Amino acid sequence: MLFYNFIRSPKYDKIFGEGWVTADDITRINEAAYFKSFEDYDLQVVPASFLEIFLAAFNEVLANGGIVSEGDEFTGVWYKINPQEKANIVKRSLSQNPAAQRLNNLGEAAPTAYRNALGRIVAEGLAADADADDVTSAFEETSSEVPASDRIVRLSDNQASEIAEPIDEIIAMVESQNSVGGGDGIRELILGRLKAGRELIRAAIFSAESLQLTLIVGLRMLVEQYKDHAIGAAAGKLLDLLVEAIRNA
Helix, strand or coil, X not given: CHHHXXXXXXXXXXXXXXXXXXXXXXXXXXXXXHHHCCHHXXXXXXXXXXXXXXXXXXXXXXXXXXXXXEEECCCEEEEEECHXXXXXXXXXXXXXXXXXXXXXXXXXXXXXXXXXXHHHHHHHHHHHXXXXXXXXXXXHCCCCCXXXXXXXXXXXXXHHHHHHHHHHHXXXXXXXXCCECCEHHHHHHHHXXXXXXXXXXXXXXXXXXXXXXXXXXXXXXXXXXXXXXXXXXXXXHHHHHHHHHHHHC
């Protein structure tokens, strides 16, 4: 929610600039925008892994025409903002976001509630980052052959589809829960990581570290929170599938 709002804002447009920018520029722009998005909330330290969630929001806007791309292997890929469409895409996404709807219902209390929720989500994210310092740990319980964290993984279309389907199912199950671990913050954190990981899977090319910091961490959190529940079982099964796919990619 935070990242969609920032991408929609004039602040993002100012960082992006007018006209076409290169792929290298996009990397710089999104990294700067990610940290800027927290600026108004007095958060001095933010989770590094949340950058992947920001990029997932950016990729959704890009995929739906809010940011247009042009180019080929010779010219390179260039990007440009489509302002009105960008605003429409973010508006549609937020209209389907339960947290955004809840804040809307809170009216005047929404800003305080939002700051409270954001503070908790960031704290949970920092804790998850600490747990993910050894980025291979998510694989160690299920595989003796741990892929290097800097390895680039490429999936076939069939592999990507096979993995994306259970991700969709798990996301739907988590979204049906009112909270995870007794709070909305953890639920939104997990959903953010799952959705960011899903975008990596759909792209079918990613670094093992990026997947570990998003999808793997999210699934591990679900396994821990839902040990004797269908959600935990589904998350564990998907972890096994991911290990096998990455090992054989």
